[in-house]
Amino acid sequence: MTDTELRALCHGFLDAIERGDATTVAQIYAPDFRLWANVTGTEITADENLKILRDGAALHRRRTYDDRTINTFEHGFMVQYSVNVVTHSGKCTSLWACLIAQCKDGKIARIDEYLDSGKFGRSAS
């Protein structure tokens, strides 16, 4: 995949999550997709992640993935971003995260996500 294709895939992925569009996210994931996060230390499948995305979308009024800084490398990309959340009570919070994605044939095969669970409490209410 070219640099441009990888960047388009990255934006397509984050845009779909932002919209709560789990159908598009499912199409972006490769069949053998795995997601690992530093807050859990465990790998989950595409189906497990999609369930989390669907359940998580109801927790907040709006969630946007901003300040995207993308760099691509052979077979993947990394993106640094801010997750800005508006809770149902109107409170605005944010956290900084970084994810590294391995890509193949136009799809994401693996994501390693790094974020700070210490910020979760601030966005849960």
Add this chain to the structure above:
Amino acid sequence: MTDGEIRELCNRFFDAYQDRRVDELAEIYAPDCVVWHNVFGGREMSGAENLAALPASYTMQRRRTYDDRTINTFDGGFVIQYTLHGVQHSGHRGALWICIVGSCRDGKITRIDEYMDSGKFPAWRGAKPDAAKETAS
């Protein structure tokens, strides 16, 4: 910088950090180097501030090693995923999974963005979970 040069710089940086060679780190940081973390309030510090804090930081553990290094390079930098293993003075062994994005120029590191989970700090230190604080020391 080539892929090989960036990888070499990245490993040189982590080897120096692990071996507590602050003078070597000072050589690796560009004069205008900036260090930022997703914890500790998200404040940027200069390379000089970062280096000045290291000797005190190093006294907090008996040993730290930077293992399982997975490096990918891109135009002007690298992203490294690694496991930080620490042995506390109590003998407690802890680990943190961390990711660093490094920007490089002319053989030096100009910016470091470090991503970690402050929720793992108590376990890293061997403290009880309810003693959670946003400090890795």
